[in-house]
Amino acid sequence: VSRTNQCWLMKSEPTVFSFDDLKARPRSTDHWEGVRNYQARNYMKQMRKGDLALFYHSNCETPGVVGIAEVTREAYPDHTAFDPMSGYYDPKSKPDNPRWFMVEIKWKEAFLRMVTLSEMRKTPELGGMKLLQKGQRLSVMPVTKEDFEKVRSLGMLK
DNA sequence: GCCAACGTTGGC
DNA sequence: GCCAACGTTGGC
Numbered sequence: 814v815s816r817t818n819q820c821w822l823m824k825s826e827p828t829v830f831s832f833d834d835l836k837a838r839p840r841s842t843d844h845w846e847g848v849r850n851y852q853a854r855n856y857m858k859q860m861r862k863g864d865l866a867l868f869y870h871s872n873c874e875t876p877g878v879v880g881i882a883e884v885t886r887e888a889y890p891d892h893t894a895f896d897p898m899s900g901y902y903d904p905k906s907k908p909d910n911p912r913w914f915m916v917e918i919k920w921k922e923a924f925l926r927m928v929t930l931s932e933m934r935k936t937p938e939l940g941g942m943k944l945l946q947k948g949q950r951l952s953v954m955p956v957t958k959e960d961f962e963k964v965r966s967l968g969m970l971k
Numbered sequence: 972g973c974c975a976a977c978g979t980t981g982g983c
Numbered sequence: 984g985c986c987a988a989c990g991t992t993g994g995c
Contacts, residue, residue: 824981850979850990872981930982948988950980978991983984 819859820961821866822944823882823918824952832868832879832923841920842885845953846893847901849913853953858888860916867956867964869944870927877929878964886917924968938963 823845825831835843848854864884870876890911893901906912933939943954956964 826981852990876982950989952980973995975994976992978989980989981987983986 818861818864820956820958821856821860821864821884822869822878822954822956823866824869824871826872827870828873831870832882832920835868835882835918836920836923838920842917844886844891844915844917846891846915848891848915848952849901849903850951853951854914856951856953856955857914857916859955860884860887862887865921865961866918867961871952875927875929877927877932878924878968879927880923880968881921881965882918883921884916885919888914888916891915924965925971926968928964928967932967933964936963936967 830843835841845857848857862884866882866884867878868880868882869878890908891901891906891913893899894903894906894911894913895908896902897904901913903913930944933942934945939945939960942956942960943949943951944956
């Protein structure tokens, strides 16, 4: 992780879009559509090209971080909000005044093993992680460089 | 601006 | 499937 880049955590339900799904995309790259929460949106707008994100599988049998993705394109309008056929349609978001945004991310590296939510909870150094705070449900959130590196090192332990 | 009702998230 | 902890909506 470079000095200038920020770190993030991004959640996805693996039955909807898994880390392997991202890897399988052309150039292992895809847009991160469907964020419909203002706080998460605002965090996405702060993302810069080259930022790294922990890729987290949520709402599944064993939730946890499975690898790392890199931001390859900064926030631009989420076109699924304009599409009445999309499950992410929001009539209040207009092409000339978009309400929702997405970024583009690229699969970067898979952990050797998943760092589960329960393992993170048991790791004292990670106690400050936003992810672990009570009641937090954001799908996009910042992670300190220290926590990012700690999670990564756990994921690279065999 | 308040707040009740409702919808969503996501661990368990 | 349950339910706590949110966020959003809309009447007033």
